[in-house]
Amino acid sequence: MKIAVIGHSGHLEKSALNDLCENIGYQIAKHGHVLVNGGTGGVMEAVSRGAKNAGGIVIGMLSGHEKGNDYLTIGIEMGFDASISSVFMMYNASAVISIGGRSGTALELFAAYLKKIPIILMDGTGGWTERMTKDLVDGKYFDENRIVEVRIAKTAEEAMRIIESIQVP
Amino acid sequence: MKIAVIGHSGHLEKSALNDLCENIGYQIAKHGHVLVNGGTGGVMEAVSRGAKNAGGIVIGMLSGHEKGNDYLTIGIEMGFDASISSVFMMYNASAVISIGGRSGTALELFAAYLKKIPIILMDGTGGWTERMTKDLVDGKYFDENRIVEVRIAKTAEEAMRIIESIQVP
């Protein structure tokens, strides 16, 4: 499966958040999945580093003429702005894991939801990821259309258990 | 100016919400602006009807092979899915007015914000529009990047006053 990880591109210090990102990337690769992400810094760089350390394949869907981070197996240049690239990234994911993040991450979450991509929100990571864990409709949907279930995980291991339970059509 | 109006496509009964939509469409046209919207039902049909009644131009940005509502001057077929069409619609708006709505509307709000399009949230219209009025950063931003101001209006007249104050670059 291709698993997308989304989150803020801002620089990540050595921190619990950085460790979580690296661990998630590592687990995705160890489970034999391909990591897909926006290919730049912050959360994306940390998960890419983790996946590369596990010998996995990392695809960066770059917007415009962005330079990819050092851990990408392949950078795909999408040729348009980040908002559109975000939506297209969802065509290439069997599930998405969301970590912190600002409006770009929120856009990606709604794009994933509207395309019925299973979503895992990493609890305690702040930003729009955390904000979206509140007030879910029936505790698991972004709206009354109940398009696809949104799950909440606290650790990389818990996120991977959810990933492994996904039945790809 | 081209003004985008976004909101839920579900059927609107005769209601205060329907009247608000028609009035907003009417005012947009009366002020000499072009109305841009998703071109289908619900909020979009009501604002289109209002703008047409005022003799205005209404552009519907249709996704896939959707059929436009009866009040469009022109339907532009975007040829791809609604999520992408939503983002593209924002290239064609000097401001966006948001009324109620579900995840599709939330996606459009974040797409507008990320493109620095001034946003007006219609207070009291429910759904994601209303939800986004809560917890704004500094009372006016969707995130700490403070990309563009988000304003809140209660009436069509108040929304138009905000529109008229916008300086197009």
Next chain:
Amino acid sequence: MKIAVIGHSGHLEKSALNDLCENIGYQIAKHGHVLVNGGTGGVMEAVSRGAKNAGGIVIGMLSGHEKGNDYLTIGIEMGFDASISSVFMMYNASAVISIGGRSGTALELFAAYLKKIPIILMDGTGGWTERMTKDLVDGKYFDENRIVEVRIAKTAEEAMRIIESIQVP
């Protein structure tokens, strides 16, 4: 119907070619059709002028941040480069009329053909339009897949007769 007209954006002198373009735009509008084009100069400006003189609606599908010509009813900003905009324009045409042109016009011709949009090549207008009139497979196709018929016309009137014979599905 929406009728696309394609051709070179380079400046057109007062000439038979300019007159042909204006006449084609005029006829499209007089027959009650909407003119769709790339919205900029040269062939596009001349057909837009013709259509506007006949009181018609002219849609310009602009790429990037291009400025539209003076005869557009509406400019739609596509937000990406000309090659992609060209392909999208074909989602909005029931037929395409091709006049002279360089590689951009050739790209549009193949995009139209691949989408089964009936094509009319204006004979004697030079460039890729004229080049495509040679060596048509069975005298009317761009390749052995025989996707849609390509017709050749010498005058605006002849082009309009072909347009009027098109059965929109």
Next chain:
Amino acid sequence: MKIAVIGHSGHLEKSALNDLCENIGYQIAKHGHVLVNGGTGGVMEAVSRGAKNAGGIVIGMLSGHEKGNDYLTIGIEMGFDASISSVFMMYNASAVISIGGRSGTALELFAAYLKKIPIILMDGTGGWTERMTKDLVDGKYFDENRIVEVRIAKTAEEAMRIIESIQVP
């Protein structure tokens, strides 16, 4: 570098053409380049097989819900139709090698040319590739805008020599 190879998706018999395709794919990988193509059958399958046999990385840019061929390292689902995917593929190529092909290949050739991607036409492979070798402006351009040089090669080795001479900006 990422090298795109384009051509007809129709089934290829065991033939000199099939051998040429496999050889080109093989050489691209042996020279350390990544092969990018449309990911489906015919020419694309044969070059993918060649590159995989050489241990290379093969990216297939799939349109819609196409199934990729058996030799792809990664299939990127573009989520829209083949014409658009073709144009996007060119954002991911430092050069393009063209082999035979019909209108889809012609569209890709013009998209590459308009984006200034160096083009190598494989002589004697028929279809639009061969047709484009005729009547080049100044013997090397698709039009008077002289956007990027078009080269003609007869063998995989000759194509690779041209590839190796390309200076990536």
